Amino acid sequence: MSRKNNTSRETIPVYILEDFKEVHRHDDTGTGFGYNSIEEDKKINGFEIYSSAGVKPVIGPLKSDFYRVCITIHGTADTQIGLEEFHHVPSSISTTYPGQLYSKSNVSKDISGYYILFKETFLEEMIPADKIAAEFPFFDYAGVPFLELKEEEMKAITDFIFRINEELHQQKTGNGKAIRMHLYLLLLEIKRSYLAQQLHVDARDTQHYLPARFKKLVSRHFLTQRKVSDYAAMLGVTPNHLNRIVKDSTGRTASAAISDMLIQEAKAVLRHTDTTISEIAYRLDFSDPTSFNRFFREKTGITPLAFRKNA
Incomplete structure (x- = not known):
């Protein structure tokens, strides 16, 4: 399996996006959503999107060289990001940035959701790779990588997911740019919920x-x-x-x-x-x-x- 070379003290192999599918998924489920089952010529370089159908129940701990957005609609799952542990419930989202130690376990049988994987340079037409953490605080190492959403907030995000899937499969002119725009707006919706919950504010006066x-x-x-x-x-x-x-x-x-x-x-x-x-x-x-x-x-x-x- 291809992985990034490690030249520093880091010892865990860092998985690249192109070779990650076999790590997190069983064989193609044939659901027709996203990259679950897709022809090679429809793929967009530096980007992948899946539904939870076919996802492996246990992943990691491991590191990867791309961003990850995991969206839970129904069911539950446990995620560990570094030392922080989170319990996915309906209408919850977790995020990771390149190089983080990540694992997932205890995925319930009724799990339903989506996840998006994209490289640091995928959105560079709209935002430089080195500005992503500043633009989207949930991707910053000091930020909170997990949040629960209201019903209307989750609907806004899933609307963008469906638009991305439609662009991916219909292959209309400019679909690559459209997917980038929809992804940016999806991340913006998450940011709005993040700020509304004041997760960006240091609660220095609390015991947490x-x-x-x-x-x-x-x-x-x-x-x-x-x-x-x-x-x-x-x-x-x-x-x-x-x-x-x-x-x-x-x-x-x-x-x-x-x-x-x-x-x-x-x-x-x-x-x-x-x-x-x-x-x-x-x-x-x-x-x-x-x-x-x-x-x-x-x-x-x-x-x-x-x-x-x-x-």
Whole structure:
């Protein structure tokens, strides 16, 4: 499978859009919606859209080089983005940006919805790739990647989904540009709901701000920052205060959250690559393979090798 080359400390393979279908879907369902079943010449470079029919019930943890918008109409599913966990219910949306650690599980049998995948450059006729996070805050690392919508808000979004599907299959003149415009307007509708719910406002006076911000920072820096004091300094609080607030909010210590992120990373590398245990240990900055084995077994109850065999 083609993946982006990793030249930094990052160890999880980053899936590219063109080779991602087999990872998240079963064989074509023949529903006729979007890319569920589509002729090659109708595909639009840098963009894919699917209904939930045929989606695999468990995905990841993994990373990808594209944006993702997941829309749930009926049913439920659990999503984890970095250290943040979200429960999809009817009329809910989650989003991810390139490079985020993502997983999905517990998909209910009655799940119904849509998801859109697109490359960073897909909307460049309307917005430069490096401005997407500023334009759409739910794609920013400090933003909230999950929201629940009112019925009329969801209808506005699904209307754009149906228009995109129509353009995709009818192959009218200029359909590529039309799809880009409809996608931009769809993201704008999500942004309007996001702002209406004031999800862009830092709730610094609440007990939820610090733990949420801490989780985002850990998801971003865990490969190089392993101490609670590192994150306390970023947040402008003492390590003791950070530990207390995080434990009161989550029931787990701040150091446990850092370990959780390391375990997620290690599991993804073990599951998706043939990298040796020794190499994983060194890339995750353990002093030696024995230390990594001990850490992994302590946190999961099994050795890295046993996990790989059963993955």
